[in-house]
Amino acid sequence: MVTAYGTEQRWPSHQKAYWREPLERARAAGWSLHYIDAPHLWGVVTCPGPEGEQHSFQVDCTASGAEFFAIEARKRVDRCKHGVLDGPPLKGHHYDKALSKLERAQELLAEAEDMLNRGETRRSALDSFEEMTATAQLTALDAAQDLELLLEQALAAEQSEPIDPHVVADLLRRGRAYVAQARRLAARVGQVSRAERVRVSAGELHRWCGRLEERLERLNPGASRADT
Numbered sequence: 001m002v003t004a005y006g007t008e009q010r011w012p013s014h015q016k017a018y019w020r021e022p023l024e025r026a027r028a029a030g031w032s033l034h035y036i037d038a039p040h041l042w043g044v045v046t047c048p049g050p051e052g053e054q055h056s057f058q059v060d061c062t063a064s065g066a067e068f069f070a071i072e073a074r075k076r077v078d079r080c081k082h083g084v085l086d087g088p089p090l091k092g093h094h095y096d097k098a099l100s101k102l103e104r105a106q107e108l109l110a111e112a113e114d115m116l117n118r119g120e121t122r123r124s125a126l127d128s129f130e131e132m133t134a135t136a137q138l139t140a141l142d143a144a145q146d147l148e149l150l151l152e153q154a155l156a157a158e159q160s161e162p163i164d165p166h167v168v169a170d171l172l173r174r175g176r177a178y179v180a181q182a183r184r185l186a187a188r189v190g191q192v193s194r195a196e197r198v199r200v201s202a203g204e205l206h207r208w209c210g211r212l213e214e215r216l217e218r219l220n221p222g223a224s225r226a227d228t
Contacts, residue, residue: 002034002035002036003034003035004032004033004034004035005027005032005033005034005035006032007027007028007029007030007031007032007048007191010096011023011024011027011033011035012035012037014042014059015061015062016062016066016067016070018066018067018070018071019042019059019066019070019073021074022070022071022073022074022077023045023059025074025077025078025190026045026047026073026077026083028095028189028190028191028194029047029077029080029083029190029191030047030048030082030083030191031045031046031047031048031077031083032045032046032048033045033046034046038061039061040060040061040062040063041058041059041060041061042059042060042061043058043059044056044057044058044059045057045058045059045073047077047080047082047083048082048083049080049081049082050082053082054082055076055080055082057069057072057073057076059073094185094188094189094190095185095189095191095194095195095198097185098181098182098185098186098189098198099182099198101178101179101181101182101185102178102179102182102198102201102202102205104178105174105175105176105178105179105182105205105209106175106205108171108172108174108175108178109171109172109175109205109208109209109212111171112168112171112172112175112212112216113212115163115167115168115171116163116168116212116215116216116219118163119162119163119165119168119219119220120215120219122162122163123219165216165219165220168212168216169216172209172212172213172216175205175209176206176209179202179205179206179209182198182201182202183198183199183202185198186198186199186202
């Protein structure tokens, strides 16, 4: 069975390390893969040129002398006028690594946001109860009914475990670190569109982190600065 992969898809990983870098370089340059995974033929890689002018090379599984062919394939990718390689030679899967960093940052920021939501809900319930008990502007009946409801909410809030602001600050710090790593990797991604995609996503996560830090500062003044 033959499976086609485009440049925006993650290609299967070749079992031989010397093939992985030429294949990633071909993908970054806009080449496509017809993945065969036959006993001796792993696949065929084709450049994005017009029909009749396309360059291609076969990728063996474990053929004798395959390391030489992998080197030649890399040269063919570099010489091809149809592909787009505007960066330095790729060293590993920088694009995939950057996406992994951004995914981890998103997980950490989501966890921090969930903790802040719980902390703000708890604070709001306690503040509302204190405000209600401090005013005498309602009728006795309305005040009694509202106080009973607020008392239930306040008791539930007091029984809930308060968030640890230092844990939230640490999540935000780690999230920022992953975003920074992704930005550095973006500079090493060979394809402009992919590098820009990483930078845009990193910028969005950076702004999200800033908003969460502001919320943490309002909830626990000084907590966001304590871990920086």
